[in-house]
Amino acid sequence: MTASGTSPATSRPPSGRGVLRAIDHYALPVFTTLAIGYLLVPIFVMVVFSFNQPVGKFNYSWNHFSLEGWLHPFDWPGLPDSVRISLTIAFVSTIFATLLGTLIGLALTRYQFRGRGFLNGFIFLPMATPEIVLGSSLLTLFVATALPPLAGGVPTLYPTGFVTILIAHVMFNISYVVVTVKARLAGFDRRLEEAAMDLGANEWTTFWRVTFPLILPGIMAAALLAFSLSIDDFIITNFVSGTTNTFPIWVYGVQKNALPVQINVIGSIIFFVAVGFVAVSTIVSARRSR
Amino acid sequence: MTSLASTASGPGLRRRIGRATPYVLLAPGLLYLVVFYVVPSIQMFTYSISSGTLETGFTMTLSLDAYATGLDRFGKQFLNSIVYGGAATIATLLIGFPVAYAIAFRGGRYKNLVLFLVIAPFFTSFLIRTISWKILLGDQGPLLAPLKDLHILPTGFSLLGTGFAQASGITYNFLPFMILPLYVALEKIDPRLLEAAQDLYADRTQVFRRVTLPLALPGVFAGSLLTFIPAMGDYVNAELLGNPSTRMIGNVIQNRLLIQNDYPVGAALSFILMAGILVAVAIYARVLGTEQLTG
Numbered sequence: 275m276t277a278s279g280t281s282p283a284t285s286r287p288p289s290g291r292g293v294l295r296a297i298d299h300y301a302l303p304v305f306t307t308l309a310i311g312y313l314l315v316p317i318f319v320m321v322v323f324s325f326n327q328p329v330g331k332f333n334y335s336w337n338h339f340s341l342e343g344w345l346h347p348f349d350w351p352g353l354p355d356s357v358r359i360s361l362t363i364a365f366v367s368t369i370f371a372t373l374l375g376t377l378i379g380l381a382l383t384r385y386q387f388r389g390r391g392f393l394n395g396f397i398f399l400p401m402a403t404p405e406i407v408l409g410s411s412l413l414t415l416f417v418a419t420a421l422p423p424l425a426g427g428v429p430t431l432y433p434t435g436f437v438t439i440l441i442a443h444v445m446f447n448i449s450y451v452v453v454t455v456k457a458r459l460a461g462f463d464r465r466l467e468e469a470a471m472d473l474g475a476n477e478w479t480t481f482w483r484v485t486f487p488l489i490l491p492g493i494m495a496a497a498l499l500a501f502s503l504s505i506d507d508f509i510i511t512n513f514v515s516g517t518t519n520t521f522p523i524w525v526y527g528v529q530k531n532a533l534p535v536q537i538n539v540i541g542s543i544i545f546f547v548a549v550g551f552v553a554v555s556t557i558v559s560a561r562r563s564r
Numbered sequence: 565m566t567s568l569a570s571t572a573s574g575p576g577l578r579r580r581i582g583r584a585t586p587y588v589l590l591a592p593g594l595l596y597l598v599v600f601y602v603v604p605s606i607q608m609f610t611y612s613i614s615s616g617t618l619e620t621g622f623t624m625t626l627s628l629d630a631y632a633t634g635l636d637r638f639g640k641q642f643l644n645s646i647v648y649g650g651a652a653t654i655a656t657l658l659i660g661f662p663v664a665y666a667i668a669f670r671g672g673r674y675k676n677l678v679l680f681l682v683i684a685p686f687f688t689s690f691l692i693r694t695i696s697w698k699i700l701l702g703d704q705g706p707l708l709a710p711l712k713d714l715h716i717l718p719t720g721f722s723l724l725g726t727g728f729a730q731a732s733g734i735t736y737n738f739l740p741f742m743i744l745p746l747y748v749a750l751e752k753i754d755p756r757l758l759e760a761a762q763d764l765y766a767d768r769t770q771v772f773r774r775v776t777l778p779l780a781l782p783g784v785f786a787g788s789l790l791t792f793i794p795a796m797g798d799y800v801n802a803e804l805l806g807n808p809s810t811r812m813i814g815n816v817i818q819n820r821l822l823i824q825n826d827y828p829v830g831a832a833l834s835f836i837l838m839a840g841i842l843v844a845v846a847i848y849a850r851v852l853g854t855e856q857l858t859g
Binding site: 313316333381399400408412444445512525537544545 | 822837
């Protein structure tokens with residue numbers, strides 16, 4: 275922040291025509307404020323409407339203030355199960371994806387080997403593929419495991435459900451973990467490891483006492499990203515969930531017939547927990563760097 | 565492990581272990597991606613040139629019927645994907661560039677706060693955000709109801725279920741994906757380059773057009789891809805905010821695969837979407853000439 279923080283006085287050129295300068299001075303901040311407002315309005319609506327007492331089954335228009343939703347946040351058939359399943363899948367898939375992705379990230383940044391350039395590109399493919407293509411191709415594989423010629427020879431993954439959702443979430447998260455861990459390792463000072471070795475530590479000790487603690491923040495960041503991607507995913511999950519409902523799948527199903535205020539309540543809870551996480555980690559890292 | 569290598573067999577084995585290490589680290593993750601990313605892609609292609617039903621199983625007939633049927637029956641939805649995905653990409657660029665510019669060059673000490681506000685939508689679920697738009701744009705929602713009460717708009721006026729609502733929903737959902745890479749590109753620009761241009765008597769328009777904009781092109785490229793690719797395949801906005809005639813190819817793919825169990829056509833459409841996006845990306849890269857820029 276400080277490196278780029280050229281003071282407005284130096285970056286604002288003294289010359290120029292009046293109109294352009296006016297745009298620079300007034301229009302740009304106003305436009306930016308409006309655009310940020312555009313990004314925040316739906317969040318504001320979500321929170322406000324979590325305090326609504328809707329008329330009828332759809333929470334679409336404001337009636338009057340009520341704490342009903344917040345006092346009974348899980349009071350809708352299927353909702354508690356879906357939240358539990360979402361959390362379980364996010365948790366388990368994060369562990370697997372972080373483990374597999376970190377190992378790939380270590381290999382790609384710390385070793386020279388044949389095919390490294392190719393793999394660096396390959397890792398981007400799952401992220402560049404539209405989610406709908408990822409979801410539909412996984413579904414074709416799962417269906418194929420139940421049909422000849424594969425049926426009987428491999429474990430059957432159709433009808434789809436909990437396990438197939440888990441498989442899908444690990445798959446789409448690996449690349450994100452690799453990229454995040456790689457970014458962290460790119461600025462790594464190898465001399466720290468050499469110093470440890472010079473002081474008599476072997477590779478194993480060096481890794482656990484020097485390397486791992488240094489890359490741990492990167493791994494944690496990757497895990498948090500994976501967790502949030504998993505808990506929010508709808509498009510891929512919809513293809514591979516069968517009759518199992520994660521929270522987004524449940525919302526999608528229920529909103530056709532009703533829009534309970536609980537959707538807004540759970541959405542608001544997720545929002546405030548995530549914001550709290552970011553706030554705490556920002557404060558902690560600011561303290562540490564001081 | 566290391567003690568064994570160094571004591572028992574000397575540096576020879578140790579070097580061999582060293583050489584194998586990257587492959588050992590890579591193996592589990594790569595194997596996973598091969599089984600659940602590469603194999604499904606092949607499987608999907610196989611089904612797109614097969615015929616049969618879910619009950620009887622599919623046999624590969626090498627026929628391109630599914631592709632012909634898909635393009636013939638769902639050309640309109642493909643067109644909708646291109647139109648709405650393209651419109652949303654252009655809209656996010658027009659909104660996102662000034663915002664990214666303001667954060668990068670005028671952010672000052674509020675830079676991190678504004679960046680945080682830009683990504684704040686990611687802290688809520690994509691579906692819930694879209695449902696919030698549905699509430700906002702509703703016939704009696706917070707936006708239209710007051711305007712109708714004041715008789716500025718006729719009572720029958722509605723935004724929900726129009727192409728406009730759909731496009732604005734897609735624009736909304738992908739705007740942060742445009743702003744962030746633009747910001748990263750603009751932030752990297754050395755202010756001394758801009759000063760140098762001014763010293764050489766470039767006016768503000770010229771500085772922007774000949775220095776800032778070319779240096780921001782990698783950001784434009786990355787942001788457009790991050791917006792256009794998911795926007796093309798999106799079906800949630802079309803379903804929640806649009807109407808049957810604005811449905812996109814994503815809606816058709818999910819309908820074919822999940823409701824009709826029509827795997828050959830669903831797989832073929834998915835494949836056409838993927839191929840179309842790759843071609844679009846290649847053309848776009850050629851036009852912008854970002855290959856040299858991004859390295």
